[in-house]
Amino acid sequence: MMTTLYGIKTCDTCRRARRWLDAAGVDYRWIDLRADGITRERLEAWRAALGDAALINKRSKTWRDFDAAARAAAERDPVPVLAEHPTLIKRPILETDPETVAGFSEARYQSLFDTAS
Template sequence: MLFLEYPKCSTCRKARKWLDEHGVSYLDRPIHEEKPTVEELRAWWKQSGLPLRRFFNTSGQLYRSLGLKEKLEGMSEEEQLQLLASDGMLVKRPLVIGEDFVLVGFKPEEWQNVLG
């Protein structure tokens, strides 16, 4: 299982603690240093069944400074994927990628249902 996080993010720290407390093994990947590729993002998005918009870190400074709330609607899915891949700070975190699931953001109830 792959765990993508930004170590300075308090939500990511809570998620890591949850994984550790529940004995879930994972491979840690700092999203800022090893940003996801377009191919990875496309695969995770398709696997998740979620709208692509959910993969954007809408509370992040970069998202706001680029005015993406207004711009995303007019962008193609390919343009959005390229944008997400351009900077890991645009990607909602944490992300947990398993063989048959993708978790976007930290929601303990959802994580409990999927990871046990």
């Protein structure tokens, strides 16, 4: 199973997810959203899999810094806004075959990788 973890290296939640995957012995590829960027196609796939509410991080500093017009634009069509501001993406995003999940939950990761022993 190919596993990819998308996030930002300075994000504490992404660090916890990476530590968990490393400790569980999961082979994964790391993509830094800020350093590597993200394609609109990937964002569209995430939007289809997760929905807008699970994709946009409304607790982020970027969101708080937006004015009302920018927030409305992001809610109308989040893909171009997320492509320009990857810090707005709720993270980490974990892609496995066939699931895509946003955020980190140890229980959720355990169920995905069946590491409970």
